[in-house]
Amino acid sequence: MKILVCISNVPDTTTKVKFVEGNTKLDTSGIQWVINPWDELSLTRALELKDDAATGVKSVTVAHVGLPASEPTIRKALAIGADDAIRVNAEPADAYFVAAQLAEVVKKEQFDLVMCGIESSDFNGSNVGGMLSEFLEIPSVSAVSSIKVEGGKTVIIREIDGGKESVSVPTPCVVVVQKGIAKEPRIAAMRGIMTARTKPVKVYEPVAVDQLTRVLVFEKPSQRAACKYVDADNPKQLIELLQNEAKVI
């Protein structure tokens, strides 16, 4: 079984984002780029599956759509333990564009299991994994909090509103993973960092795809009113404010 893990790179989650060019572009100066947190957990789970010989997982490849500047993110994924990587050499225009590029990668290289994080922490779209599966016309399972591979078959738990379902889909398939999929992201060891330099990274040129959405302008969220403090000895006053001023209880 061959696994593909799709990764995107995002500003470190504690970044105070700023915008330039009339608030149309992210100010990238001083930004620390990291693997999108859900993708990092997804990669961790893929490597755990490969570590277990009983799963029959032979390789874990990472794929990324981005310009050469995102190479360090790919090397980081290789250092964590991916066997090889594919980069599609294009600015990720929107989810539809990215999914279309990834679909070409999967068609060329043939993977059994494609893993995507449920959303990226920058655009918060939750779209790439599902779109990719539809481009490929293969099954998808979303909101996956656990995946096992037993006898070449997937054993998946997905979250539903108010519960969980155990499901199974045939491969090839796309699983869109979220919290719970792996406990802690795996960290690169020194040996991994050394070997990452020599692991193969294929570069594909993008295919032509229509861009369906476009960001006009970014805005900062509106400032909330200053906090109104209530004396710790008199929480009753808080309840009165919630009842009569905010009218929420």
Place this chain on the structure above:
Amino acid sequence: MSVLVFTENWDGKFKKLSYELVSYGAKIAEMMNCSVTVLSIGDVAADELKKLGGYGAKKILSVSDANLKNLDNQAYASVIAGLAVREGSKVIILSNNNTGKAVAPRLSVRLKAGIGSGISRLPLSLEPFTVYKRTYSGNAYAQVVIRSEIKILTLAQNSFDIVSTPDNSMVENATVSLDGSLVKTGVTDVQKQTGKILLTDAEIVVSGGRGMKSPDNWGPIVELAGLLGAATACSRPVSDEGWRPHDEHTGQTGKIIAPNLYIAVGISGATQHLAGISSSKYIVAINSDKDAPIFEAAQYGIVGDAMKVLPKLVEAVKEIKK
């Protein structure tokens, strides 16, 4: 031309989320000068379907097919896409919940329709079709233009007020030609929470953080939540430590919620936590550290020891509930 709203059902019943979707769809239909069609997939009784008419649905399509008993993303997308084309739908609205997130992107590729996801407001304009979207995990918003002929929107839960209207609806049992071989998702087991208010549905949420010091101290949080009809939640360290179940974790990598009232007890308010709760209409912070960043996000705050403040709060709520 029409606006199409898809709502799932929960054991044959709709919930507030469904009515939010229909109300939102009806408002957009009004802006576009067309009507709203609601699509329900699954076994739902006629009187339950009819309830959707009370929020602006003109036509209610009910699809019941043994192949669609469980959510299969591919099959659902195929059915919704087929009916959207038949209805001449230019805007398709789904929830931004687990089901919506699973189906909307597949629908997007089928119909070559751009998506605005996790939307919490009406479109800013129809020409060009512009939506207001949360980005950078709540640290910024973006005006996004959807350029395709058909647009898909996924609506954030508890972000649009329901609007009751006179019922002018008609229910139609729609037949679809579904290719049964598309259905590949086999469900072997279902575990449902019972008797608990779902975090994503809750209008009030009481949440505890590391400042609670021990899982043994959760009694007053649960009691307060019970009195307020609220759901309980927690911060990431608390679920990581196993003090509370993982499905209570709110924050960037956990659940993202927008209740009317979020009460954060012993939560410092790290960026990652705020990313999950910043869309709450009111935030109350109770924390012993007066410099905790949670107070910058909160409208009401108490600086104090949660163990001393909580019992008094519980008493005060009991007073007003009498």
